[in-house]
Amino acid sequence: MNAIRKPQVRRVRIKELLMKIIFLSAALFSTAAVLIICLFLFARGIPAINEIGWLNFLTGTRWKPSDVPPSFGILPMIVGSVYATGLAIAMGGPVGILAAIFISKFSPPKIRRFINAAVGLMAGIPSVVYGYFGMVVIVPAIGNAFGVSGASLLAAGIMLAIMILPTIIQLSVSAIDAVPATYYEGALAVGATHEQSVFRVVVPAARSGVLSAIILGVGRAIGETMAVTMVIGNQAVMPDSLIHGARTMTTNIITEMGYAVDLHYDALIATGVVLFVFILIINFSFSILKNRGIKYDGS
Amino acid sequence: MTAADQHALRRERALRKRLEWRILLKHPASLLMRLAAYTAAFLTVGVLLYLLVHNIVRGIPHLNGNLFAWKYSSENLSLVPALINTLIMTALALLLAVPIGVGAAIYLVEYSQQTSKIIRVIRLTTETLAGIPSIVYGLFGSLFFVRFLGWGMSLIAGTCTMAIVILPLVIRSTEEALLAVPDAWREASYALGAGKLRTVFTVVLPAAIPGILAGIILATGRIVGESAAVMYTAGSVAEIPSGRNFFRDPVRTLAVHMYILSSEGLHPGSSYATGLVLMVMVLILNTLSRYFAKRLRTKAGQKDANE
Known part of the structure; x- marks a missing residue:
């Protein structure tokens, strides 16, 4: 087993591991992107729906953003x-x-x-x-x-x-x-x-x-x-x-x-x-x- | 094949055709089915040809010097700044997305066990990313890059948004390209004492280049044709960014330019011409992409045959 532990071999191993981690993080990037997209959309959208009222928003038939008070029915x-x-x-x-x-x-x-x-x-x-x-x-x-x-x-x-x-x-x-x-x-x-x-x-x-x-x-x-x-x-x-x-x-x-x-x-x-x-x-x-x-x- | 053989073959074909028609006349339902299929195919090709011819005929007379002036003004309606902005954005977005996409594909194909949970998650999210419509990307870009990171509507915000849009495209085509490389090549490389990394970089990747290139070109076409995702992330200023604020300048891409021109409705001629330029660009890119994809397939096919 001693032969395997030569310094060059160890260096190669570290390099292999390092690159594997780099590839893995590249692969995880799209997962992260989906999560961030969901997070930002929902974090901003859900409170807005709460403020408008779920029923008013989803079943309201009037979309008048510039009226006073505005209606946001989609x-x-x-x-x-x-x-x-x-x-x-x-x-x-x-x-x-x-x-x-x-x-x-x-x-x-x-x-x-x-x-x-x-x-x-x-x-x-x-x-x-x-x-x-x-x-x-x-x-x-x-x-x-x-x-x-x-x-x-x-x-x-x-x-x-x-x-x-x-x-x-x-x-x-x-x-x-x-x-x-x-x-x-x-x-x-x-x-x-x-x-x-x-x-x-x-x-x-x-x-x-x-x-x-x-x-x-x-x-x-x-x-x-x-x-x-x-x-x-x-x-x-x-x-x-x-x-x-x-x-x-x-x-x-x-x-x-x-x-x-x-x-x-x-x-x-x-x-x-x-x-x-x-x-x-x-x-x-x-x-x-x-x-x-x-x-x-x-x- | 002798002339007599050819003659016999032709006769047989003619006979078969006559027989076919006799069967069809006996079965009116079959005739109807055939007609329906023919009509649908004809309709599809007809719509495409009509669109192409209509655009070409109306567009070509307006492809003049004004349209290609260096600076945009409301008189010349030049598309040059928008075109250059599109090229800059494409280059930058590819610079961001290609290394990540290729790296991800390498991990998915070369390193992972195909059944592991993390792979399933990565595949699922990549598929989800591919299915998200441009407008949602536009919203996200506007929320995250433009507002949260405070970049404003700018070249860099549009570029980052587009990099995410094309990421699944790059991943998928690279994956396909890597899968097309025969396993025997990898095994041969291992047998010669090469490690995983060396195998990937000296054996697998070079063989997969045409497929990866096909994906990159397809992604370029997507960026050039995209409008909904960049309109409110990159902005709509028809000037080439310059100087210190290069990345933070708002820019108008060609597709957005086309949208603005045509929805104003004041300059139908220039709209046609701009649309024609846009269309020809995208079609050339797509054809190139198909060419490289085919080369990958035939190359891989030859390899299989050689084994």
């Missing part, structure tokens, strides 16, 4: 976020899943490569560029069609549907690709057509993956800020119609952050806390689904 924004996200999923979900089915099961390799590249491009376009596109194309189109200003929940829904397409498509494609070929072949063997095999056997077998794609899409949609701000009209009122303006939690924060002070500022942080809780729930269900997955027999 129900219109919660409803706005839910509507906009719901619209996005209702439009983007089916299109995304069907496009994923096309990519995975109906496209020859060349077209598959082309569409994959296109979807990759879509994922990379910045929110502001999408937002401007919505502002100059979608909003006027809705305005002309219904004789309104056009900046509306519907515009936000369409905008978000486009923006979550790449997320849904990419994840669904990998879920569908992961289903073993034997499922498909078995269906063909009992006389199903290619389409029946794909839609009735392969896609149902991939449902947990497809569902997690949708959930991730929900997360993207509910957290999107800039593009929505540019098309939704930003009226802090309860949404009464799809073609009228509304406001989401994210746009509430971004529109008023610039000039908010005191309780108003804290109320915006509190809006962020509510949004954050939504996101945590969504991410949590996503990781449960992902980890559960489906174990395919015989693969």
Whole structure:
């Protein structure tokens, strides 16, 4: 054993240990970041909600920060976020899943490569560029069609549907690709057509993956800020119609952050806390689904 | 393959196609399913092409000298200061996030037992970090860097916020890159008497470079395209920071510049042109990133084949 205790060996050991500690602290950095983010948001947001009153804040329908006395009810924004996200999923979900089915099961390799590249491009376009596109194309189109200003929940829904397409498509494609070929072949063997095999056997077998794609899409949609701000009209009122303006939690924060002070500022942080809780729930269900997955027999 | 073979192959393909259509006509439901899938794919590509063409056609005529003047004014609406600010912020944020991210990935892949509790916590929090929307990062940055640390809206506050935003991206892509390096390489290195540290730095990391680079470029794209997280942390002053207060000067990045221009609604032409520049930058970065990621994959694949 004496040979091992040579000074050089000890030096190497110390160096190894030191670097291990450095790597570990780097790894712990993201944990620390999450903790600090939670700490700062909650430490500032919760007292604000206490001051406003939980019921007034979460179920109040009036958001009038500059009234005397001010009202800080964010129900219109919660409803706005839910509507906009719901619209996005209702439009983007089916299109995304069907496009994923096309990519995975109906496209020859060349077209598959082309569409994959296109979807990759879509994922990379910045929110502001999408937002401007919505502002100059979608909003006027809705305005002309219904004789309104056009900046509306519907515009936000369409905008978000486009923006979550790449997320849904990419994840669904990998879920569908992961289903073993034997499922498909078995269906063909009992006389199903290619389409029946794909839609009735392969896609149902991939449902947990497809569902997690949708959930991730929900997360993207509910957290999107800039593009929505540019098309939704930003009226802090309860949404009464799809073609009228509304406001989401994210746009509430971004529109008023610039000039908010005191309780108003804290109320915006509190809006962020509510949004954050939504996101945590969504991410949590996503990781449960992902980890559960489906174990395919015989693969 | 002879010409006759090719001819036979073509005939068989044509036959199969005709058969396929006959089956589809017998099963209208199947035809409908196929049509739905085709329509969805067409719609997706159509939307993207429309957006690209629309932006390019409207943007190119306004890409003029004014837009690239050295100093911003309300007449020329130059994007140069915003562009330079974006580059500075990107470089600084990468400088902060890359060493931490790569170090974290090395620990996660090379040092830890995959089942240990601390790893599960680190993975969970990294995933959480990746799922937090930009606006929440913006709020946090405004609370922590701008107010709590008293940095004000500044280059450094925006940079630190963005460093946290891209951290999970860097960690994940480095992890993937490290995992793609075959274990046989590590074992060979140990067999030659190298320690863990030497193995990591001389064998594993060099092989993983393309993947790490792909992650860094992707992170760059994220910083360039980000607006919600920097608007109220970095500010919106369209000037290049200089002199003593370099880090404490408020700055406007390109994406924020684009947002301000377009929400004013007074200069549609310049908005299109700025958006075009922004979009082209991000798309080039993403394509580069995919190129490096592919190189990592093919390299790792070759290694597997050589084993």
